Amino acid sequence: MTTTKVIEGTHAISHAVQRCRARIVAAYPITPSSGVVELLAEMCADGRLDARFVAVESEHSALATCAGAAQTGVRSFTATSSHGLLYMHEMLHWCAGARLPIVLANVNRSVGSPWNIFVDQNDSLSQRDTGWMQYYCENNQEVLDTIIQAYRVAEQVSMPAMVCLDAFFLSHTSEPVTIPDQSVVDEYLPPFAPSFLLDTSDPHAFGGLPANDAYMELRARMERSMRQAIPLAAAADEEFGRLFGRRYGLVDAYRTEDAETILVTSGTAAGTSRGVIDAYRAQGTKVGLARIRLFRPFPVVDLRRVLAPAGKVVVFDRNISFGLGGIMASEVRAALCNQTPQPTVFSFVGGLGGRDVTPETIRTAVDYALARQAPDADMLWLGLKD
Numbered sequence: 234m235t236t237t238k239v240i241e242g243t244h245a246i247s248h249a250v251q252r253c254r255a256r257i258v259a260a261y262p263i264t265p266s267s268g269v270v271e272l273l274a275e276m277c278a279d280g281r282l283d284a285r286f287v288a289v290e291s292e293h294s295a296l297a298t299c300a301g302a303a304q305t306g307v308r309s310f311t312a313t314s315s316h317g318l319l320y321m322h323e324m325l326h327w328c329a330g331a332r333l334p335i336v337l338a339n340v341n342r343s344v345g346s347p348w349n350i351f352v353d354q355n356d357s358l359s360q361r362d363t364g365w366m367q368y369y370c371e372n373n374q375e376v377l378d379t380i381i382q383a384y385r386v387a388e389q390v391s392m393p394a395m396v397c398l399d400a401f402f403l404s405h406t407s408e409p410v411t412i413p414d415q416s417v418v419d420e421y422l423p424p425f426a427p428s429f430l431l432d433t434s435d436p437h438a439f440g441g442l443p444a445n446d447a448y449m450e451l452r453a454r455m456e457r458s459m460r461q462a463i464p465l466a467a468a469a470d471e472e473f474g475r476l477f478g479r480r481y482g483l484v485d486a487y488r489t490e491d492a493e494t495i496l497v498t499s500g501t502a503a504g505t506s507r508g509v510i511d512a513y514r515a516q517g518t519k520v521g522l523a524r525i526r527l528f529r530p531f532p533v534v535d536l537r538r539v540l541a542p543a544g545k546v547v548v549f550d551r552n553i554s555f556g557l558g559g560i561m562a563s564e565v566r567a568a569l570c571n572q573t574p575q576p577t578v579f580s581f582v583g584g585l586g587g588r589d590v591t592p593e594t595i596r597t598a599v600d601y602a603l604a605r606q607a608p609d610a611d612m613l614w615l616g617l618k619d
Contacts, residue, residue: 235414242403243268245373245410246312246338246396249380251282252418253336255310259287259298261317264350265400266340269312292317296324296337303333304439306430308384310335314400315342315356322360325393329364329455331439334387334394334425336380337365341500341551342400343586351587352400354500354552358528358560364455366394366462367529369499371485373408378479379526381413385422385469390458399551401587402501413477421476459530466527467535483532485524486539488514492521494602495543495576497565499525502549502590509595520599525561533568540569546576547602549595549615551584558582558612579608583615 240248246269250258258277260270276282289295292313299309313321318339328335339357343349357367368383370376376398383394398404429437443451467483474480485503488510489495496506503524513520523539525532540546546569550559557563562580569575579602584590594615601613 235411237409237411239407240373240410241268241405241407242373242376242398243340243405244272245377246380247272247276248410248412249377250310251276252413252415253381253384253422254283254308254419254424256284256307257287257299257302257309258284259289259295259302259309259311261289261292261295261313263292263314263317265342265404266312266314266317266338268404269338269340292320293324296321296328296335299335300324300328300331300333303328303335304331304431306425306427308425310337312338312340314340315344315350318356318360319344322363325360325363325365327440328393330451332391332455332458334384334391334427336383336387337393337395338380339395339397340400340404341397349586350400352402352551353585353587354397354560357395357397358552360395361529361560364392364459365529366392366459366466366527368394368396368527369525370396370398370403371501371503371524373403373406373410374479375481376403377410377412378473378477378481381418381422382466382469382473386462386466388425388427389465390462391427392455392458392462397500399501417476421473463527463530463532463534481526482535483527484535484539485526487522487524489521489523489539489542491519492542493519494545494547494599495521495523495540496547496549496595496599497523497525497540497561498549499528499561500551502551502584502595505590505592506549506595509592509599513599518603528561528564531564531568536565536568537572540576543576544574545579545602547579547598548581549598550580550582551590553582553585562612577607580612581615582612588616
């Protein structure tokens, strides 16, 4: 039956995994994702989830366990954060190359040095080229819903998926979350039945050594599958809306239809931004918001359509590629480079290491763009003390 509970973001993930009927949960807890696997361990112990809970000695082993399970045709899951995700780096490549539709929840947390347990997105965005789909969520309801959608799309294209959420602002914040009826989730997400799996009665090998005239073709197939994931993700979101009454889009547009300036961001910063957009609109200033929900594969067509009315685009990044600037800003610029007319992109970086992103933070960025025809630099800091 459908129930509504006030729960943390970590537990929204746990309930989603339970509804998806994952059969293997591999875990090496790390702050702030530990609550995900703690609740899943309880569910496995008391029978609410018919799965094997595997406590391993490292994050690398957690993903290796999921890989082995997925190769036998078992729906698999793990969760991590920050250095845990970085420790998985080798296995991230391996799982994508082996075409294993594992779902991983990553609670976005800063990476050291120095140690910091609070939010920014560099941990997951530094893994953007590993072949994993990446979703970024705004609230805990979306976290639960996106885990379910991620399994659906991952198993259709045989590529792994990462669902990302902001540390503490979502992971440890309690919000009302509707947990869908099991029978409806079963209708939406059929049992995992891969075309190829490890089977003693029908032997196959995974990850063997291809000749040098085959490796590039395998990579080309991965790229085609990632491109195919864009319409499939849109269709999965549309059907989810039909069955459950909630849909999000690949790019979530808010008051963009006639916007002359559009703010682009992701995660919880979008929630803060909506009130700022409403305030500008009340003053008669045509500002809108585009939230990037699916980052890999990058939804170029959807983003271009949403940003088409704008003469100026303001990108707020909670991440940084050192020597280049905001990561999402660089992706937005690439998506718009052949557009005519091409909007002016203003790139801002802020909120790193859990620093608060307030309405004033967002307003500072938008006001800067409204007052200028072009930025003074390719990347600008928000809230920097020196």
